[in-house]
Amino acid sequence: MSAGFGAAVVVARTRRVKTLPQVPPRRHRFRYEQRASDGTARESGPRHLLPGRHSTATHVTARVPFAQPLSDTLGTVYGDRVPLTARRWLRESFGVRSGAVRWGAVALLVRPLYIATEYVVAAATTGGYSFVSDSVSRLGEVGCTAAYCSPRHELMNGSFIVFGVLLAVGALLLRRSLGPWVTGLLVISGMSSTATGLAPLDQDATLHAIAATPLFVAQPVALIVLGARLRGVRPRMAGALLVAGVVTASAAAAFVLSGDGSAAGALERLALWPVLIGLAAFAWTQLDPDGRSVQRSSSADGGALTTR
Template sequence: MPALPTRAARLGALAFLLRPTYVLTEVVTAAATRGGYSFVSDSVSRLGEVGCTPDYCSPKHAVMNGSFIGYGVLLAGGAALLARPLGPWVTGLLVVSGASSVATGLAPLDQDATLHAIAATPLFVGQPVALLALGHRLREERPVLAKGLLVTGLVTGAAAVGFILSGDEQVGGALERLALWPVLGALAAYAWPHARRRTG
């Protein structure tokens, strides 16, 4: 019989289950922009730009940057609380990814583009690798989920490479979101059983 989830594991699972709401912060921030914003061609980071130009402004940039920080804390904290079932490698990768998200929120793109890129890179590397490692870890215990995690890891990893290579051209925003958004659902699917109180 699988071990009952501990209180720490349930709290960590709750953190992962809350993270898909991150998408709403992008929608809210994008809706408030002036000058036009495209989810297909514009990067997420443009929503966090602090300064305004005659052509573009993101008045709710604080919402976006705060979201990077808050949801990064949920990722790192959730992983730490779920460290036992996740295993040390997956936990470490997700904690680093969460810290990267926090750093991204503290270094807006238009304030220092180089620092912003350095801050964000571990997130794009760490999350796909974590999903691949977690899928491998669960291949016997939860085979269906394991396959889903492996596929998601491959897709998000390929999208991350595509985003980095494409820069801000044409479909850069779509590739970036393909690298980020599926991870939210994948980790929530993993977390769901850990969030429930099970009785013998």
């Protein structure tokens, strides 16, 4: 009987001590033993006596590929034996993610390319365009005048739509890590961005403002909620997200209040660009080769997080 599963259970009954046979929990019935340097491990069921029987359990052996020696990854638990099933151990130790999570992370990782789109479109404008004083929406204006024209307006409006869809889809695919509130806020933001691309500023200014407003409200709140969610797991990233949320919220409010002021373009970009970087940084952690992911626990408070 393996000593790795703890000491025998001792039950005292009427001044008599009775030693019961050891039966390890079901989750402990697998162990890993390091094989030679061929990059494989053996999953084997420990032999133990069942209650009331004198036979041993079936010994199961399977070859499971892994990336590095167990001792370098998880240390030693019961010697070189780790009490985790093969699938769970590989997922938690080496960050094996589902395809949905990987694609969700990629969707958020590519969104900072939106910044490059602004520069490409602005480079083709005529009449002068300022990133400090002119709003982003001017790059998507369809009409041209002698004073100003944006020939690549289709690219700008298309980027609003594409990157908005990426935001919504990425949030949905990462919903387990983001949580329901952050996921909902980011989906609303993505839909708002998409609607903004479908309603250019010079075609209907009122409709354009209605379509863009949720984006400036939901994104800062999403960063703040996500930062609060990550405080116990990734404190540095949580702090950065909280700061970014406060900055973007302040910039969005200042942009609305400034109207067409001399710093309108700078304030609008300060309200938008940090969100792209912050969410991309979070998405990168979901592809972390160390395998540490954020999951919501099933505790009563409904919001506790654990690293896995």
